[in-house]
Amino acid sequence: MTESKLYIEGGRKISGEIGVHGAKNSVLPVLAATLLSGGVCVIHNCPALSDVFSSCRILRSLGCKCRREGNTVEIDSGSISDYEISEQLMREMRSSIVFLGAILGRLRRCRLSFPGGCELGPRPIDIHLSGLRRLGAKIYEDHGVLDCTLSGAVTGADITLTLPSVGATENIMLAAVLGTGETVIRNAAREPEIADLAGFLNACGADISGQGSSTVTVRGVQSLHGAEYTVMPDRIVAATYMGAAAITGGELMLKGVRPSDMYSTVSVFEQMGCGVYPYSDRIYISAKKPLQAVKTVRTMPYPGFPTDCQPIVMAVLTKAKGTSVIVENIFENRFRAAPELRRLGADIKAEGKVAVIEGVARLSGTATVATDLRAGAALVLGGLAAEGTTTVSNLHYIDRGYESIETALRSVGARIRRN
Numbered sequence: 001m002t003e004s005k006l007y008i009e010g011g012r013k014i015s016g017e018i019g020v021h022g023a024k025n026s027v028l029p030v031l032a033a034t035l036l037s038g039g040v041c042v043i044h045n046c047p048a049l050s051d052v053f054s055s056c057r058i059l060r061s062l063g064c065k066c067r068r069e070g071n072t073v074e075i076d077s078g079s080i081s082d083y084e085i086s087e088q089l090m091r092e093m094r095s096s097i098v099f100l101g102a103i104l105g106r107l108r109r110c111r112l113s114f115p116g117g118c119e120l121g122p123r124p125i126d127i128h129l130s131g132l133r134r135l136g137a138k139i140y141e142d143h144g145v146l147d148c149t150l151s152g153a154v155t156g157a158d159i160t161l162t163l164p165s166v167g168a169t170e171n172i173m174l175a176a177v178l179g180t181g182e183t184v185i186r187n188a189a190r191e192p193e194i195a196d197l198a199g200f201l202n203a204c205g206a207d208i209s210g211q212g213s214s215t216v217t218v219r220g221v222q223s224l225h226g227a228e229y230t231v232m233p234d235r236i237v238a239a240t241y242m243g244a245a246a247i248t249g250g251e252l253m254l255k256g257v258r259p260s261d262m263y264s265t266v267s268v269f270e271q272m273g274c275g276v277y278p279y280s281d282r283i284y285i286s287a288k289k290p291l292q293a294v295k296t297v298r299t300m301p302y303p304g305f306p307t308d309c310q311p312i313v314m315a316v317l318t319k320a321k322g323t324s325v326i327v328e329n330i331f332e333n334r335f336r337a338a339p340e341l342r343r344l345g346a347d348i349k350a351e352g353k354v355a356v357i358e359g360v361a362r363l364s365g366t367a368t369v370a371t372d373l374r375a376g377a378a379l380v381l382g383g384l385a386a387e388g389t390t391t392v393s394n395l396h397y398i399d400r401g402y403e404s405i406e407t408a409l410r411s412v413g414a415r416i417r418r419n
Helices: 024-035 050-061 087-092 095-106 126-134 164-176 192-203 235-247 263-271 307-317 338-343 373-385 403-411
Strands: 006-009 015-019 040-044 065-069 072-076 109-115 138-142 145-149 158-160 182-186 207-209 214-220 229-230 251-255 273-279 282-286 296-300 323-327 346-349 352-356 368-369 389-393 415-418
Touching: 006 373, 015 145, 015 352, 024 040, 024 072, 024 095, 024 145, 024 164, 024 235, 050 065, 050 072, 050 087, 050 095, 065 273, 072 346, 087 109, 095 126, 095 164, 126 138, 126 164, 164 182, 164 192, 164 214, 192 229, 192 263, 207 338, 235 263, 235 282, 235 338, 235 403, 263 273, 263 307, 263 373, 273 296, 307 338, 307 352, 307 373, 338 346, 338 373, 346 368, 368 373, 373 389, 373 403, 403 415
Parallel strands: 015 251, 040 229, 158 182, 296 323, 368 389
Antiparallel strands: 006 389, 006 415, 040 072, 065 072, 109 145, 138 145, 182 214, 207 214, 251 282, 273 282, 323 352, 346 352
16 A cells, blocks of 8 residues: 655745644553553543554553544553563654653563664663662663563662653653652653653652753652653644744744743744734734744754754745755754755755754745654755645654644645645
């Protein structure tokens, strides 16, 4: 069966209102965390993403009951019966490694293979494993399969991460929640999604403090219970739709967002000359003036500029007057959008950690291929601004993080279809 493509007729301004769905990077660890509750959890604002469907398949394979109605997912983890995730399920998504801490915390045994997903270069899990070993886990690796055991409950530890890894912070939190002592994570990731995971766990009866700061403290509790929780909005999706308005010279009201999570991203759009007006739960962006180059954009751990937004901003800067520089400090293969954007007529030179973008007057539609999730979103933005027809293939990448991106964009004036 031939995979479908997006067909985009460019040159139409994006204008109107879009609601932003729940955050992929929050809902996946929250779904893993439901394993620890031993009861029924109801998760609202849970987007229809392929990664979410993969998470539910993993939960079912472990013995959980999973039911979805609209954007609400109900998970009953009372009957969890297995500690092993098959290689096939692990390969479906990159963030599947977050199940390690949750299964280990609940069953004290976990067996799984290394995760799959987007190929962004090494995303080493040695920081995860080092932290779990500090909690008392014995971890054996055999031909790409990890076998992890705890001889008893976690007794707590003082752990300093070598870098503020989001996944490692989450895995240590999940493993330590049902321990008997106090675990302190220093140099912890500060992303809002970490705070969202802690919010859910605390709603289930956990005792976590310091989330959102560089020191997170987990005081072990005997048991958790089910809870109802609403996942935070997706700040990367919000930035993508801001980019759609900016690159087409349009204006957009984004509803259901948290502007306080997006200061570094908003700042870059303001530097381009966009008018950005944040309210308590929405952002208005207007790009009536010609876009201007941004001297330097550097990706950094939160609260710095997010690496996930870098390909999106790169796409927008292809139409900005002047020379922009992007320095990628998180992933080594994060410029995979550049060759495909060049096919549209963009002037991008990328080498190592640095990309130099010379703004061009026009982009021209052509056939493009998504090479990862955010690169795919960048190509959609390029297609919106290009003259003529642009096709984007490899949509399975885009579907990992965007709930029917074509429907959302069509609702605000884009001529885009999936076929």
